[in-house]
Amino acid sequence: MYLHTLKIGNVELENNIMLAPMAGITDLPFRIICESYSTGITFSEMASSKAIYYNDLKTKNLLKIEGQKLPIGIQIFGSDIESLKVATEYVSNFADMVDINMGCPAPKVVKNGDGSKLLLDLKKVEEIVSEVVKSSKVPVSVKIRKGWNEENVVAKEAAQIIEASGASMITIHGRTRQEFFSGDVDLGIIKQVKEAVKIPVIGNGNIVDEESALKMFEYTGVDGIMIGRASIGNPWIFKRLIHFLQTKEKLPEIKNEEKLQTILKHIELEVREKGERVGIQELRKHMACYIKGIDDASKIRTKINTINNKEELEELLKEIF
DSSP states (O other): OOOOOEEETTEEESOSEEEOOOTTTOOHHHHHHHHTTTOSEEEOOOEEHHHHHTTOHHHHHTTOOTTOOSOEEEEEEOSOHHHHHHHHHHHTTTOSEEEEEEOOOOHHHHTTTOGGGGGGOHHHHHHHHHHHHHHOSSOEEEEEEEESSTTOBOHHHHHHHHHHTTOSEEEEEEEETTTTTOSOOOHHHHHHHHHHOSSOEEEESSOOSHHHHHHHHHHHOOSEEEEOGGGTTOTTHHHHHHHHHHHSOOOOOOOHHHHHHHHHHHHHHHHHHHOHHHHHHHTHHHHHHHTTTSTTHHHHHHHHTTOOOHHHHHHHHHHHO
């Protein structure tokens, strides 16, 4: 009932369970790992539209999709119309969807008027979405928050503007910018957004297990859900949620052998993509989550943070698992 295919513009997803865009996390290797656990679509790390406009190679490298089989959404951020148009034209040549970030709470993003700061200027929201839609060859989605703070809860109004401006999907995180990632997610505002528009609405925020996924669907009526931080060190969450929504039964806990094989694959992909030293260093934040809950996790994490060698890391992990 809650798990189903989902059409966004002319893009059809096999299911409606999505990997959220996360800066520094949803690089190509991690997206491929999450794909292997049957996500409906994965989203890239957010890319600066100005950096793409100025042909910054480091930013363009964030957007590589080689090896991905399922639909891929590329997320861009910015508030400068010209650079957003150029970035959209560029990424819509290879992405299945273009996603506009209007939800990021990071100080370095909002100080430039980007991310969730845009929710304080709904006229600008309208202009950005309209111009990005005109510039894109693929469906456009927008990720928003509840609002800037409790005095500026604008998600419903913003969603209606976004729909009227031609977007094909809205994702709403049920917290304000002021809350960042703390406190309860407001399911009521997500429900309001769902009821206010006809395009697909995706619920996001604090979906960490089968119960919270079901609650999001039941309470809000959303068309799909997007998993962010709960997937770090836990990419099999997608497989678990899909099984639960299909059968109402939980899968047994993942066995250490499968966990190890997934981590080793992640290491291989990261090293292939970024080289051994950088790849191993980039993996540290993932490793801290992969080993969470095991005996002596903090000691092991300290040791992992000193390793720059693929073989040494693999040997340690084989001992652990």
